[in-house]
Amino acid sequence: MMKALTRGWLPGYAILYIAFLYLPVMLLPIFSVNSSPIPVFPLKGFSMKWYESLWGNDIMLNAARNTLVVGTASALVATILGICAARAITRYRFTGKRPMSGVIMAPLVLPEIIIAISLLLVLLQFGLGLSLMTVIVGHVLICLPYSITVLVSGFEGFDPSFEEASADLGETTFGTIRRVTLPMMMPAIVSSLLVSFTISLDEFMVAFFLSGREPTLPIYIWGQLRFAAKLPAVLALGTIMLVGSLVLLTVAEMYRRRAARKTLTEAGGLFA
Amino acid sequence: MPDPNAQTGKAMIEISGVTRKFGAFTALDRVSATINEGEFFSLLGPSGCGKTTLLRLIAGFDQPTEGGITIDGQPMEGMPANRRPTNMVFQSYAIFPHMNVQENVAYGLKRMRLDKAEEKRRVEEALTQVELGHLGKRRANELSGGQRQRVALARALVMRPKVLLLDEPLSALDKKLREQMQVELRHLQKQVGITFILVTHDQYEALAMSDRIAVMFDGQIAQVATPKDIYQRPVTRQVADFLGGMNFVSAEVAAENGTSLTLKTRGFGQVKTERPEGFVVNGGTATLGIRPERLRVLWDDDRSENEIAGRVVDRHYFGEITHLIVEIPDLETPLSVIETNDFGADDIPVGSQIRLAFDPDALVALRD
Numbered sequence: 001m002m003k004a005l006t007r008g009w010l011p012g013y014a015i016l017y018i019a020f021l022y023l024p025v026m027l028l029p030i031f032s033v034n035s036s037p038i039p040v041f042p043l044k045g046f047s048m049k050w051y052e053s054l055w056g057n058d059i060m061l062n063a064a065r066n067t068l069v070v071g072t073a074s075a076l077v078a079t080i081l082g083i084c085a086a087r088a089i090t091r092y093r094f095t096g097k098r099p100m101s102g103v104i105m106a107p108l109v110l111p112e113i114i115i116a117i118s119l120l121l122v123l124l125q126f127g128l129g130l131s132l133m134t135v136i137v138g139h140v141l142i143c144l145p146y147s148i149t150v151l152v153s154g155f156e157g158f159d160p161s162f163e164e165a166s167a168d169l170g171e172t173t174f175g176t177i178r179r180v181t182l183p184m185m186m187p188a189i190v191s192s193l194l195v196s197f198t199i200s201l202d203e204f205m206v207a208f209f210l211s212g213r214e215p216t217l218p219i220y221i222w223g224q225l226r227f228a229a230k231l232p233a234v235l236a237l238g239t240i241m242l243v244g245s246l247v248l249l250t251v252a253e254m255y256r257r258r259a260a261r262k263t264l265t266e267a268g269g270l271f272a
Numbered sequence: 273m274p275d276p277n278a279q280t281g282k283a284m285i286e287i288s289g290v291t292r293k294f295g296a297f298t299a300l301d302r303v304s305a306t307i308n309e310g311e312f313f314s315l316l317g318p319s320g321c322g323k324t325t326l327l328r329l330i331a332g333f334d335q336p337t338e339g340g341i342t343i344d345g346q347p348m349e350g351m352p353a354n355r356r357p358t359n360m361v362f363q364s365y366a367i368f369p370h371m372n373v374q375e376n377v378a379y380g381l382k383r384m385r386l387d388k389a390e391e392k393r394r395v396e397e398a399l400t401q402v403e404l405g406h407l408g409k410r411r412a413n414e415l416s417g418g419q420r421q422r423v424a425l426a427r428a429l430v431m432r433p434k435v436l437l438l439d440e441p442l443s444a445l446d447k448k449l450r451e452q453m454q455v456e457l458r459h460l461q462k463q464v465g466i467t468f469i470l471v472t473h474d475q476y477e478a479l480a481m482s483d484r485i486a487v488m489f490d491g492q493i494a495q496v497a498t499p500k501d502i503y504q505r506p507v508t509r510q511v512a513d514f515l516g517g518m519n520f521v522s523a524e525v526a527a528e529n530g531t532s533l534t535l536k537t538r539g540f541g542q543v544k545t546e547r548p549e550g551f552v553v554n555g556g557t558a559t560l561g562i563r564p565e566r567l568r569v570l571w572d573d574d575r576s577e578n579e580i581a582g583r584v585v586d587r588h589y590f591g592e593i594t595h596l597i598v599e600i601p602d603l604e605t606p607l608s609v610i611e612t613n614d615f616g617a618d619d620i621p622v623g624s625q626i627r628l629a630f631d632p633d634a635l636v637a638l639r640d
Contacts, residue, residue: 162366168331169428
């Protein structure tokens with residue numbers, strides 16, 4: 001009886017739930033190709049003009065460039081720091097390990113606005129001007145917990161006897177890292193890079209407070225929302241970013257799975 | 273004491289007074305041993321006895337708290353693993369999964385910067401030695417357990433080490449393959465003539481492969497001897513027990529001198545035995561041991577100079593052998609007897625009276 005009830009009920013609930021979450025996102029691409037500047041149904045007709053308008057928009061292109069720079073730099077720095085931390089956490093026992101892990105993971109649960117304002121105050125106190133550098137610092141802080149999560153699960157599946165075998169065969173510590181550790185950790189590293197980049201790509205709060213006169217794409221979009229006439233172009237830009245993020249995360253996951261199969265290791269991922 | 277089975281008589285590894293402590297836990301307690309050049313030496317013991325710790329100290333993955341190790345006359349103190357003339361076959365094999373078989377075997381050679389042709393020749397030679405010549409292009413995840421083990425062997429042997437260390441290399445294989453590899457490893461060792469040190473908890477493996485065995489308990493070496501001596505003439509009850517079944521009989525010391533003991537037992541009468549190393553006459557009692565297969569069932573009119581009579585209280589059938597439990601009127605614990613089934617030991621009824629023959633030489637005095 002109970003079984004029959006849940007069988008009919010649960011899938012329906014799941015479909016409704018997913019639709020409620022994702023339908024609004026689906027509206028974005030739909031309205032971005034609507035020829036009317038007002039996002040209401042019924043649709044007027046198909047048009048790519050909003051996309052075309054983006055290419056001539058220098059302010060937008062500059063924001064896109066800023067986003068790429070910040071994203072790439074944050075992903076690299078967060079991943080390099082993440083590799084060191086993940087290795088320390090998985091391989092060594094030391095005093096203060098637990099508090100240290102806690103502190104690194106804290107940005108996951110701290111309100112971003114608090115992080116952003118505190119960083120702003122500190123930077124201003126030190127007399128540092130706001131620039132893309134300051135955004136990168138903030139983004140590294142935010143990306144690090146994700147990066148470490150991916151990398152720790154990668155390093156946890158890594159048998160220390162691989163490194164011992166390498167040393168046993170005459171290789172130096174540095175050579176072992178280059179020839180054994182990094183190649184075997186590559187899936188987790190690529191995964192960390194892509195996840196960090198994606199997080200930096202659409203991060204708003206920290207970028208808003210710390211970017212000064214160099215807006216990133218989310219800041220640019222927020223600025224444009226004040227003008228109703230600019231809305232369709234923003235929808236088009238939003239669609240491009242949405243597709244871009246999805247492609248990046250899919251590639252990250254595909255790469256990780258393929259590599260994990262090939263190397264027999266469980267490299268770990270956020271979406272495993 | 274001269275070593276009965278030395279290959280060249282030259283010491284390859286000297287372990288002197290090695291202690292390794294992990295916090296309050298003492299993994300190795302003042303261990304000393306000499307391992308000879310070209311010898312197949314096994315470290316045998318239950319898990320936690322310190323045998324793997326000792327192997328890792330020799331390999332250089334760990335440093336002794338006290339004491340020292342020399343390899344081929346060179347003190348190893350402060351020498352990292354990558355500069356030691358040893359190579360290891362890991363229990364997990366640790367085959368690099370991002371490389372194929374050839375690349376794995378060539379891994380250590382890369383640092384020697386040999387010319388391409390020489391490197392290739394040595395890789396092929398090593399792969400042929402372990403009969404994997406045809407699998408050079410295979411990746412690690414395309415290999416069976418036995419093949420991985422051979423790759424690990426080839427990867428270590430290609431370095432031409434002075435000492436090859438094997439950490440439970442056969443424990444991941446099934447029984448049949450394990451027995452086959454025991455024979456192959458033994459042949460390989462004879463062929464290459466390198467000192468092999470094997471860590472194992474399997475007494476049959478150690479007995480079948482080694483020139484000498486060191487039996488370890490609780491961080492100490494209890495006895496070092498040839499397989500035959502360690503099985504037939506164990507010096508302690510613990511060693512005797514670990515290497516297989518043993519009947520223990522308490523005895524009184526009737527006479528003693530530096531090399532022999534005369535022991536009086538109920539059941540077996542008066543026996544003269546070798547005095548085990550380090551034996552202390554304590555309160556005039558001792559333990560005698562005899563292996564179950566050294567007790568032989570006497571049929572019908574068979575007679576023996578040394579007989580002992582009893583009643584069969586239990587019988588277990590194991591295919592080629594039968595295990596009899598025989599109660600002897602004078603002994604507090606029944607004797608266990610192993611008899612092959614070619615004369616019908618599997619048909620002896622439980623409850624019947626039988627006579628057993630024993631060789632007094634098979635009785636050994638044991639330290640407690």
